[in-house]
Amino acid sequence: MINPLLIWAGIMLTELLKNEKFFLALYLIDKQIAEQYRGKKCPHCGAALHYANYGRKPRGERVNLPEEYLLRFCLCCAAKGCRKRFTPPSCRFLGRKVYWHCFIIIILTQYQTNPQKNSAYNLSKEFGIYITTITRWLKFYRIIFPASEQWQNIRGQISSCVKDNELPCSLVNYFLKNKKTVEKAMISYLYFLAKGTLIKQFKGT
Numbered sequence: 001m002i003n004p005l006l007i008w009a010g011i012m013l014t015e016l017l018k019n020e021k022f023f024l025a026l027y028l029i030d031k032q033i034a035e036q037y038r039g040k041k042c043p044h045c046g047a048a049l050h051y052a053n054y055g056r057k058p059r060g061e062r063v064n065l066p067e068e069y070l071l072r073f074c075l076c077c078a079a080k081g082c083r084k085r086f087t088p089p090s091c092r093f094l095g096r097k098v099y100w101h102c103f104i105i106i107i108l109t110q111y112q113t114n115p116q117k118n119s120a121y122n123l124s125k126e127f128g129i130y131i132t133t134i135t136r137w138l139k140f141y142r143i144i145f146p147a148s149e150q151w152q153n154i155r156g157q158i159s160s161c162v163k164d165n166e167l168p169c170s171l172v173n174y175f176l177k178n179k180k181t182v183e184k185a186m187i188s189y190l191y192f193l194a195k196g197t198l199i200k201q202f203k204g205t
Contacts, residue, residue: 016106019183020063022102023063025183029187030073045077048078050078053074061100089194089195091191102190107123112166142165150193168189171192175192187199
């Protein structure tokens with residue numbers, strides 16, 4: 001039986017894609033994370049780190065965002081003999097995937113919450129994405145991610161009610177139950193995966 005509360009939450013999550021303030025909050029959190037890492041030393045040679053940011057063109061938002069929000073924070077070693085680059089963890093981006101991380105999570109949560117209404121076909125038509133893309137995302141969160149070292153290292157910080165075979169929806173639901181707003185729940189989710197710790201406060205929101 002489909003939980004009406006989860007259907008409502010799924011609708012509200014979709015609304016975040018139209019919320020510029022939500023993307024601003026993610027940008028500011030990423031900026032804070034990058035600054036924390038910039039204050040450290042190069043992991044390869046111990047030299048200072050400088051910014052070497054670059055622009056990206058992620059997909060999925062339903063609002064016109066400033067170019068600044070699309071910036072991927074990146075660090076570069078200052079030593080001439082090293083110059084190696086390092087990308088700090090991000091709440092906005094999932095590796096090299098071309099869609100916003102929040103967009104991927106929202107689409108999969110919609111699908112898992114109400115698969116009859118939000119089938120891969122219907123989501124593909126509504127959001128303009130390939131069905132095969134949705135399938136790849138599902139495979140990542142159902143098979144690859146649960147077995148990853150990243151997930152195994154942070155799994156113990158949250159309740160056992162979060163089922164590995166129901167990711168990402170079960171983890172989204174966990175934060176929805178523990179946060180006052182849908183926006184804070186999604187930010188908590190993204191921060192948890194990016195940093196591997198639970199966020200304590202929401203600066204800039």
